[in-house]
Amino acid sequence: MTGTAAAPAPSEVQRGRLAYRRRQTVKSVLVAAGSTVALGLILTVAITGAPGFDRVRESFFDPKVAAETLPDILVGLWLNIRLLVCCTIGALILGLLIAVLRTLRGPVFFPFRALAIGYTYSFRGAPLIIVLYVLTLGVPGLRLAGTPSVVVLGGIALVITYGAYMAEVFRAGIESVHPSQRAAARSLGLSYRQSMRFVVLPQAVRRVTPPLLNDVVSMQKDVGLISLAGPIDAIRAAQIGVAEHYNFTPYIVAGALFVLMAIPLIAVTDWVTLRSARRQSADGAA
Amino acid sequence: MSTDEPAGRGPAAPADGTVLSCAGVRKRFGSTEVLAGFDLAVAEHEVVVLIGASGSGKSTLLRCVNLLEEVDDGTIHLDGEHITDPRINPDRVRQRIGLVFQSYNLFPHLSVLDNVTLAPRRVHRIVRAAAEERAMTWLSRVGLADKAKEYPDRLSGGQQQRVAIVRALVNSPRLLLLDEVTSALDPELVGEVLTMVRDLKSDGMTMLLATHEMGFAKQVADRVCFLSEGRILEQGTPAEVLGDPQQPRTRQFLQRIIESGRL
Numbered sequence A: 001m002t003g004t005a006a007a008p009a010p011s012e013v014q015r016g017r018l019a020y021r022r023r024q025t026v027k028s029v030l031v032a033a034g035s036t037v038a039l040g041l042i043l044t045v046a047i048t049g050a051p052g053f054d055r056v057r058e059s060f061f062d063p064k065v066a067a068e069t070l071p072d073i074l075v076g077l078w079l080n081i082r083l084l085v086c087c088t089i090g091a092l093i094l095g096l097l098i099a100v101l102r103t104l105r106g107p108v109f110f111p112f113r114a115l116a117i118g119y120t121y122s123f124r125g126a127p128l129i130i131v132l133y134v135l136t137l138g139v140p141g142l143r144l145a146g147t148p149s150v151v152v153l154g155g156i157a158l159v160i161t162y163g164a165y166m167a168e169v170f171r172a173g174i175e176s177v178h179p180s181q182r183a184a185a186r187s188l189g190l191s192y193r194q195s196m197r198f199v200v201l202p203q204a205v206r207r208v209t210p211p212l213l214n215d216v217v218s219m220q221k222d223v224g225l226i227s228l229a230g231p232i233d234a235i236r237a238a239q240i241g242v243a244e245h246y247n248f249t250p251y252i253v254a255g256a257l258f259v260l261m262a263i264p265l266i267a268v269t270d271w272v273t274l275r276s277a278r279r280q281s282a283d284g285a286a
Numbered sequence B: 001m002s003t004d005e006p007a008g009r010g011p012a013a014p015a016d017g018t019v020l021s022c023a024g025v026r027k028r029f030g031s032t033e034v035l036a037g038f039d040l041a042v043a044e045h046e047v048v049v050l051i052g053a054s055g056s057g058k059s060t061l062l063r064c065v066n067l068l069e070e071v072d073d074g075t076i077h078l079d080g081e082h083i084t085d086p087r088i089n090p091d092r093v094r095q096r097i098g099l100v101f102q103s104y105n106l107f108p109h110l111s112v113l114d115n116v117t118l119a120p121r122r123v124h125r126i127v128r129a130a131a132e133e134r135a136m137t138w139l140s141r142v143g144l145a146d147k148a149k150e151y152p153d154r155l156s157g158g159q160q161q162r163v164a165i166v167r168a169l170v171n172s173p174r175l176l177l178l179d180e181v182t183s184a185l186d187p188e189l190v191g192e193v194l195t196m197v198r199d200l201k202s203d204g205m206t207m208l209l210a211t212h213e214m215g216f217a218k219q220v221a222d223r224v225c226f227l228s229e230g231r232i233l234e235q236g237t238p239a240e241v242l243g244d245p246q247q248p249r250t251r252q253f254l255q256r257i258i259e260s261g262r263l
Helices: A012-048 A053-060 A063-103 A107-125 A128-141 A150-176 A179-187 A192-229 A234-245 A249-285 B058-065 B090-094 B112-122 B128-141 B157-169 B187-203 B214-220 B238-243 B248-259
Strands: B018-029 B032-043 B047-051 B073-078 B097-100 B175-179 B207-210 B223-228 B231-236
Touching: A053 A249, A063 A107, A063 A150, A063 A192, A063 A234, A063 A249, A107 A150, A128 A150, A128 A192, A150 A192, A179 A192, A179 B090, A179 B097, A192 A234, A192 A249, A192 B112, A234 A249, B018 B058, B032 B058, B032 B073, B032 B231, B047 B058, B047 B214, B058 B073, B058 B175, B058 B207, B090 B097, B097 B157, B112 B128, B112 B157, B128 B157, B157 B175, B157 B187, B187 B207, B187 B214, B207 B214, B214 B238, B223 B238, B223 B248, B231 B238, B231 B248
Parallel strands: B047 B207, B047 B223, B097 B175, B175 B207
Antiparallel strands: B018 B032, B018 B073, B223 B231
């Protein structure tokens, strides 16, 4: 669309069109700038002019408190990051396993199938907070030898909750692979398992990568819920800061850090989604 | 045709050189009986072409032979082995039969070379280097060696179908089933696939084809079978069946084909 440089000199009509489009572009940039400034002004006036604004600014945006609590919150955030990485891997593996179990046929696999279906039904419905409480408060209460730490139990709660969602995403991907692909694989003599592993799953996983990444983004903020069970993560550290300083600024700090942490993940998700959409439309055109 | 060679492999090949024999095969989908007691024997090196209207059971028969569909009654033997026996391992049977589909069904996530070597490596346990060498021999034979690293979506329909045929051939099948392999192709691409099938015939490959392409039937068939209502209504050499059909229904079918300009 922009490659008019080396081509023969544009005709009168084309030059007219280009000039018109340039004028339109300039006009829309100016309009966009104008409306942005106007909206910004209105919001600023509305918020800073609010009767309680000074009070809110003091208790939510105190730079001194922010600076004092930041190191502790960062230490807590490191726990969130480690937890996120481990839980993502765990939930992906569990989800894939459950999805494959659900596709197995044959009477031998009936209990596995039933178990997988029961699992996806219950854990997509169960609130994460309840699962978290049951595992982090209930399980240690059994006083069994070798009970893992609360962080590990909280991680398990995240994995089994998100694993249920991811299992359904994987299953949708497996079912989206056309049956003729499986027929082609089987006709070559590949067994059910080999067709799944070499033909169906590679295509399914590629297709569901964008929605899976979206689940990871969603999990990245839910990792903070582990603070309810006691471990000192970013949110727990913020809570302690709030209690010490009698000021809510630490919450804003922790919130901002979570958003910062999510930005690269969201950017990757958008990029992967765009790329796969482009590839699919290219397939359609071919 | 020559039937004097001993069978290459497969257990207990019958002395008469019959590769495939179907007897009384029945298959119904819901209330429609697609195959109604189908009988057919294919000798070694023989090329049998099935013609008939859509829904006459051509594709269903091929899928039954490859055990992708279960027969409702009757028996199918491959090299004398009863393959519709429920105790048989279908994967082992399919390893001896090649099937090529109308819509190619190449694996889009694998390169041409990986498409072709998947079964040799995973099913026949041939090491990668040997499998690739063998695949490249076949690909260069059909003029596709330079496409080995490409992905299927970069190939034309005719190229994809030739890759699909090579993918079936590298496993050295006893029998090659071709299901409407030119139906999805633009007319100018039919020729390249046709040439390839003709070459296979001169190699002595035993083939069973379903097609709407009468030119195909004329050029490669040793025997043409006209299917109607799940049975062979008429069969003989291409000259007999296509040139001088005896049954009114065969005549009617060929008339329609001529009108649509495919003969």
